Amino acid sequence: MKKVLVIGSAGQIGTELVLTLREKFGNEAIIAADIKEPAAVILESGAFEKLDILNKEALLAVVTKHKITEIYLLAALLSATAEANPKFAWQLNMEGLFNVLDLAKDKIIEKVFWPSSIAVFGPTTPKLNTPQVTTMEPTTVYGISKQAGERWCEYYHDKYGVDVRSIRYPGLISYTSLPGGGTTDYAVDIFYSAKKQEDFTCFLSEETALPMMYMEDAIRATIDLMEAPVENVKVRSSYNIAGLTFTPAEIFEAIKAHVPNFKINYQPDFRQDIANSWPSSIDDRVAKADWGWDSKYDLEKMTQVMLDNISV
Ligand code: NAD
Numbered sequence: 001m002k003k004v005l006v007i008g009s010a011g012q013i014g015t016e017l018v019l020t021l022r023e024k025f026g027n028e029a030i031i032a033a034d035i036k037e038p039a040a041v042i043l044e045s046g047a048f049e050k051l052d053i054l055n056k057e058a059l060l061a062v063v064t065k066h067k068i069t070e071i072y073l074l075a076a077l078l079s080a081t082a083e084a085n086p087k088f089a090w091q092l093n094m095e096g097l098f099n100v101l102d103l104a105k106d107k108i109i110e111k112v113f114w115p116s117s118i119a120v121f122g123p124t125t126p127k128l129n130t131p132q133v134t135t136m137e138p139t140t141v142y143g144i145s146k147q148a149g150e151r152w153c154e155y156y157h158d159k160y161g162v163d164v165r166s167i168r169y170p171g172l173i174s175y176t177s178l179p180g181g182g183t184t185d186y187a188v189d190i191f192y193s194a195k196k197q198e199d200f201t202c203f204l205s206e207e208t209a210l211p212m213m214y215m216e217d218a219i220r221a222t223i224d225l226m227e228a229p230v231e232n233v234k235v236r237s238s239y240n241i242a243g244l245t246f247t248p249a250e251i252f253e254a255i256k257a258h259v260p261n262f263k264i265n266y267q268p269d270f271r272q273d274i275a276n277s278w279p280s281s282i283d284d285r286v287a288k289a290d291w292g293w294d295s296k297y298d299l300e301k302m303t304q305v306m307l308d309n310i311s312v
Helices: 012-025 040-045 056-065 079-084 086-105 141-160 186-196 215-227 248-256 270-276 285-291 299-309
Strands: 004-007 030-034 048-050 070-073 111-113 163-165 167-169 171-173 200-202 210-214 244-246 264-266
Touching: 004 012, 012 030, 012 040, 012 215, 056 086, 070 086, 070 215, 079 086, 079 141, 079 270, 086 111, 086 141, 086 163, 111 215, 141 163, 167 215, 171 186, 171 215, 186 200, 186 248, 186 299, 200 248, 210 215, 210 299, 215 285, 244 248, 244 299, 248 264, 248 299
Parallel strands: 004 030, 004 070, 030 048, 070 111, 111 163, 171 210, 200 264
Antiparallel strands: 210 244
16 A cells, blocks of 8 residues: 655645645555644644654654655755755765665665755756756755765666656745745745735846746656656656746746836845856756656746735
């Protein structure tokens, strides 16, 4: 019987992933876990376990107690937060992954989802339509940990037969829960300022184009990849997926069409350097061919949904 553990279920992705998985497979099939308390809607709709992913024994106890068959591992330090605490970011992002991969290696669980990021790419990567396989010289702690994680996922698959699946998420945009310290957080924060009728100060410059995606697309991609027949999953490092690309100026204009008095100013900080090292757009033809990925949200549709649903 399918029994899923989502670790990092209080986060931006975890909150929506747990709710969607519970809708799809039933509340009893999906166990939420996090080091901190998740949203009330998670606690009310099913089981929650307080868990530190770095505690291997506690992880095994939760997996055994609930007879877990699959783990979605979302606990990590994100790009901006990781730069402030490099050693701990490396420890959390790598040891957490090993703890989960080892459970699959030991055949205690059957399947693992672990997200990578566009942060695996670096300044020497082609910026436009970044290919699935290309030069990868990440310059952030976060990117280095994600790139190493990808290599380990492929290694565990090839050497130990571990069924691990992964996506390189772009910047994710959602209204259910707030982002957790990434370089693309501005693209969520800007909607809150617009709804509050406040001026918005952007920490990236106006022409910084980055790959982004509306959360619903990202969640659908994640579950589709995990449910795909094993023979269709040919990439065991991590799949490129693309949603939309926009600059701060472009998202500002899209919002201004709905909020005419809205104003923006630009004060780039250390996150500008991170953004400058990342691609502007992503080539996702491999994911499309292997397991039928396609995005549904463009900038207009996402802007409308965000403005309709954010309450301030
Ligand atoms: P988030 O920061 O919003 O959530 C991470 C969650 O992990 C938090 O609830 C946190 O409490 C939990 N956590 C931290 N340390 C833990 C520990 N020791 N044990 C258990 N739980 C712990 O992050 P997110 O945006 O939801 O991202 C989830 C994953 O997706 C991460 O691996 C991230 O690198 C990746 N990702 C996210 C984005 C994005 O735009 N959000 C983009 C690319 C990749």
